[in-house]
Amino acid sequence: MSDVPGLDGLLGVEHLELTPDKVVVQYTLGEQHLQPFGIPHGGVYCAVHESTASTGGQIWLGEKGVVVGTNNSTDFIRQAKVGDTITTVATPIHRGRTQQLWRVETTGPDGKLVAQGQVRLANLDLPVPPEALARYRAMTQE
Template sequence: MSEIPGLDGVLGVEHLEVGPDKVVVRFTITERHLQPFGIPHGGIYCAVHESTASIAGQVWLGTKGVVVGTNNSTDFLRQAKVGDTITTTATPIHRGRSQQLWHLDSVDGDGRLIAQGQVRLANLDQEIPPEALAAFTAS
């Protein structure tokens, strides 16, 4: 577990780059990431993809509202193993008034694509607590 709140902290995600046009995170596969048959659970990638896209989308939207995930489509392309460090990058496909679509690539330490996906976000007309946004935009 890390200092980061929520599921990212439980999964050991480290935020490397956070900006309105790209977010990059990293985590290392451990035993806690495995499904019952000893291989990494695909839900790790789905969860990391959604939270990474959500951070990117919220930083882009700023204080104009709050983003929520409405769809997550993740394909698992190659199996990782315990000890592999996975880097996930979110980049925008579309950012509009009411919704956003983000592309995500998760690669291993050798740059091989492990999982790829898209996350759709809805931009809700709600106030976001300033401290929540500041946690990701502070330098």
């Protein structure tokens, strides 16, 4: 586990770069990331893709609203193994008034693509919860 709240914390995700134009996270695959047959669970990559894109989208949107995922399309390219350090990078393809589209790429320790995809986000006209706003401010100032 990491100091990051929520599912990312349970997965051991560490934030390396947090900007409106790029989010980079990293985690090391462990037994907790495996499906019953002993290989990394694809849902881990999907979850990290969505949270990484959502983090970038929220940083970009700021206090203008709340970002929520509306679609997550993740392709699994090659298998990683327990002990591998995995890096996920999210960059925007499109950012508009009501929605955003982010490209997400996950690589293994050799730099080869493990998974790739896109995450579509909706920009909702809702107030950002104060605790979430404080967390994002703290994360982007580290």
